Amino acid sequence: MNITGRKTRAALVACVLMMTVGCTTLYRNHGYIPSDDQLAEVLVGVDTRGTVFDIIGPPTAGGVTDGGGYFYVQSRFQLIGPLEPKEIDREVVAIQFDDTGVVSNVERFGLENGNVVALSRRVTQDNVRDTTFLRQLFGSIGRFDAGDFLGEG
Template sequence: MKKLILPVLLAAFIGGTSACTPTIDNRGNLPHPEDLAKIVAGTTTRDEVQVLLGTPSSSLNYGDESWQYISSVSETTAFFKPEVKDRKVVSINFDMQGIVKNVTYKGLNDGQEIVLVDRETPTAGKELGILEQLMGNVGRFSKPSSGGGLGQ
């Protein structure tokens, strides 16, 4: 019996410590610096950027077009909320002719936290209780239509 206790305690200790090991998640598409160096503002076209860097993570089409290549590294320990350790964003802006206007780089410190509003928009209508929802259609039968439905 005593010989069994030590291996069980050792296995529990190893299992417990390995459960608390953080998981690292790499997400996104960050282009290589050599490829980014080939992009020249005023001469590189949208198609050339597509060939060099691939499909962007996100694109904006408000007036001048903008492509974003986003990469992030997050760490999750056990059941806790993931913590973002690093984020890099490369933004490429194009003019109306599809030529690169400028390339900007942003990191984790450049981001801003968005505060969500927790208000609810009121809607018109009656709130039904659970019994009203369950029993609401009892006794309501639709009349058969004369427009050539099933069974005619």
């Protein structure tokens, strides 16, 4: 076999390999939500903002609503080859505080068929506050700029 034939075969193998690897589905997680074990350590009616911060860590978003709750957000993105990343899952843990800064609600929200659903809830009252903020968090699924995640935004 001559040198040109070897180079052609090597180039063909390289192209097939790159196409195969380039079309592989990858998953990337962004954000942080506490585990169920960590959330079990947070006592409704006992813990304060400071103890929650010590147990779980800093929130993804906090103090953005009237109640000044802590929100932990985690998203999962699917990346297929050169296509734009697609957000396929989002989960939110919301910890609400009463006027004195004591934990009043601990809730975990997720998506089911595109709708926000409560996955778990430990509350001192039965009404859910600040659902508009949660709807905004979940409502932006699929609406993001890939450059934000690549450091170009």
